Amino acid sequence: MRRYFDLHLQNLLGACGRLARQPFATLLTVLVIAIAMALPAGLRVLVNNAGALSAEWQSAADFTVYFKTDVPTDKARAVARQLEARDDVASIQFIDRGSALSEFRAHSGFGDALEALDGNPLPDAVVVRPASGVSGNVESLAAAIDALPETDLVQLDTQWVARLRAMLAVAGRIVDLATGLLALAVAVVVGNTIRLEINNRSTEIEVTKLVGGTDAFVRRPFLYLGFCYGLAGAVLAELLVLVTLALIGSPVHELAALYGSDFALAGLSLRETFALLGGGALLGWTGAGLATARHLRAIEPK
Amino acid sequence: MIRFENVHKRYPTGREALNGVSFNLERGEFAFITGPSGAGKSTLLRLIALIERPTRGTVLVNNQNTARLPRRKIPGFRQRLGVVFQDHKLLYDRSVFDNVALPLVIAGASRREIEKRVRAALDQVGLLGREGHPPITLSTGEQQRVGIARAVAPRPDVLIADEPTGNLDPELSREIMELFTRFNEVGVTLLIATHDLELIERMPHRRLRLVAGQLAADTSVESR
Numbered sequence: 243m244r245r246y247f248d249l250h251l252q253n254l255l256g257a258c259g260r261l262a263r264q265p266f267a268t269l270l271t272v273l274v275i276a277i278a279m280a281l282p283a284g285l286r287v288l289v290n291n292a293g294a295l296s297a298e299w300q301s302a303a304d305f306t307v308y309f310k311t312d313v314p315t316d317k318a319r320a321v322a323r324q325l326e327a328r329d330d331v332a333s334i335q336f337i338d339r340g341s342a343l344s345e346f347r348a349h350s351g352f353g354d355a356l357e358a359l360d361g362n363p364l365p366d367a368v369v370v371r372p373a374s375g376v377s378g379n380v381e382s383l384a385a386a387i388d389a390l391p392e393t394d395l396v397q398l399d400t401q402w403v404a405r406l407r408a409m410l411a412v413a414g415r416i417v418d419l420a421t422g423l424l425a426l427a428v429a430v431v432v433g434n435t436i437r438l439e440i441n442n443r444s445t446e447i448e449v450t451k452l453v454g455g456t457d458a459f460v461r462r463p464f465l466y467l468g469f470c471y472g473l474a475g476a477v478l479a480e481l482l483v484l485v486t487l488a489l490i491g492s493p494v495h496e497l498a499a500l501y502g503s504d505f506a507l508a509g510l511s512l513r514e515t516f517a518l519l520g521g522g523a524l525l526g527w528t529g530a531g532l533a534t535a536r537h538l539r540a541i542e543p544k
Numbered sequence: 545m546i547r548f549e550n551v552h553k554r555y556p557t558g559r560e561a562l563n564g565v566s567f568n569l570e571r572g573e574f575a576f577i578t579g580p581s582g583a584g585k586s587t588l589l590r591l592i593a594l595i596e597r598p599t600r601g602t603v604l605v606n607n608q609n610t611a612r613l614p615r616r617k618i619p620g621f622r623q624r625l626g627v628v629f630q631d632h633k634l635l636y637d638r639s640v641f642d643n644v645a646l647p648l649v650i651a652g653a654s655r656r657e658i659e660k661r662v663r664a665a666l667d668q669v670g671l672l673g674r675e676g677h678p679p680i681t682l683s684t685g686e687q688q689r690v691g692i693a694r695a696v697a698p699r700p701d702v703l704i705a706d707e708p709t710g711n712l713d714p715e716l717s718r719e720i721m722e723l724f725t726r727f728n729e730v731g732v733t734l735l736i737a738t739h740d741l742e743l744i745e746r747m748p749h750r751r752l753r754l755v756a757g758q759l760a761a762d763t764s765v766e767s768r
Contacts, residue, residue, distance in 0.1 A: 245652060449633050452593070453647040453694065454623030457616075 250462070257466035261474070268474075271435050275475025275522070278428050280482040282421035283510065283518055287483060289414050291507055296406050303380050303403070307387055309366045310394040315339060318366040321392050325370060330383050332373040339364045365394060425525055428475065432468045432529030439467060440537045447541045461534045465527055472526020476519045483510060545571045545702060545733045546592060551601035553587050553757075561587040563757035564601070569735060571701070574728040576744050577737040579754035585737035588754070589704050592735070593627050594618050606701065623651055626695035626732075628705035632687045634679045634694075640666070641675035644694045651698055665697040666690075669723060685716035692720070696727060703727060705736045709743065717743050 261268040309318040315338050326334045342364045347353040370387065372380050380398065388396040440447065450460050491507050498505035510518065546569040553562040561584045569575055577585045590596045591603050594610050603610045606624070613621055634643050644665055648658045666672045669689035679687050688708060695703055705724070709717035721743065728734050738744060753761040
């Protein structure tokens with residue numbers, strides 16, 4: 243058993259040594275594999291982050307209820323309190339017309355124009371945060387409030403969140419497909435590289451077979467070579483993703499800060515990292531396996 | 545040990561390389577296959593090493609019918625057979641040691657066992673101390689001896705050689721033949737193809753003479 247592991251270890255080290263002895267050719271191949279793997283990995287990170295961002299916007303479900311201007315502020319406040327007592331309402335924020343006016347005057351820059359008006363044109367309003375969040379049935383709650391005699395207008399703005407969600411689902415599916423295609427590309431790249439390697443080492447294969455080497459014995463160094471290519475490509479892909487995230491991380495953070503969020507880009511999770519590395523190694527092994535199955539039989543002792 | 549029964553070999557090109565060859569080589573025997581080039585000497589050896597299979601007839605090696613051996617059993621069959629090639633078939637990107645060790649590694653021998661047997665084999669061919677050298681730095685005769693060391697390192701019962709002295713001068717050729725004689729003395733069955741009649745003239749061994757794919761003469765020691 244130990245001898246068996248020895249043999250495999252030797253093959254693994256031999257494959258690594260073989261790659262190290264021709265660094266330029268190895269780098270090119272590994273780079274192609276890395277780019278093919280970094281693309282879906284990077285897109286996956288992007289979609290994951292967009293999903294996390296949209297979930298963070300709990301406030302996106304908030305909607306504003308405007309009361310009719312002829313409803314007195316006390317009455318409006320009472321209705322707002324009734325709303326707050328509802329099960330499907332998490333919280334409310336009442337904005338009376340007076341404070342709305344002074345805020346508008348301070349921030350809008352139309353202060354002078356407002357001076358020209360007789361009274362306060364603004365209605366009382368209440369910002370309602372549904373208990374269910376974005377995903378819940380906000381529309382029916384909004385409709386119920388809209389039906390109250392005191393309310394004038396319910397401004398619901400959740401539609402775009404739903405659309406963003408749908409878009410992210412489409413993007414996620416596209417990333418899945420791209421992952422599949424690029425995984426195939428990695429296997430083909432490794433397979434082709436191994437095919438060339440088999441051609442270069444046909445004498446070795448022939449001699450090994452002549453002195454009694456089994457197919458498994460002949461195949462093993464090539465499988466490990468594929469394994470090394472795949473794993474090295476995956477490691478480089480991981481690095482590419484990390485470097486990209488580091489480069490765009492701080493501008494994204496600044497952008498988020500402008501929107502009053504402390505959102506920060508998340509990288510690949512531990513599970514995704516293992517999936518990337520394991521997937522790379524497995525694809526390399528598979529590609530090499532396909533190439534050897536196809537070409538080793540062709541090299542028989544002559 | 546090696547038995548041919550009415551063996552025919554026809555290549556896809558239509559060339560009839562062997563045409564009804566029959567002979568029997570006992571365990572521990574030493575025989576030469578002679579004849580002009582193109583007479584079928586190489587083909588005969590290739591049938592023994594299962595590099596090719598006969599078109600018709602039976603080849604028995606160690607009481608095993610090679611025609612009935614499935615593909616997956618060929619490696620194990622070849623591991624029990626020592627083969628020396630005219631063009632050495634060494635791997636030039638590996639040291640002498642690694643070349644000789646190859647069949648032992650394939651057979652799954654332990655590192656200590658490999659070390660021991662490689663040294664013993666190199667000692668037998670007079671190349672002890674050259675383990676670390678790449679084969680390309682050795683002379684043709686030395687390379688051929690590395691090839692022989694590789695063939696005998698796993699201690700096979702049968703050793704076959706195709707023109708092992710083909711590219712060597714008479715002095716080196718004689719040395720190689722003496723080497724084979726020593727192997728035979730410890731019980732190895734040998735079958736060696738050569739066209740160098742002058743070299744084997746004084747050697748008291750059986751000769752199978754092939755002409756145009758047929759056994760033209762089978763001169764055993766007694767009849768001479």
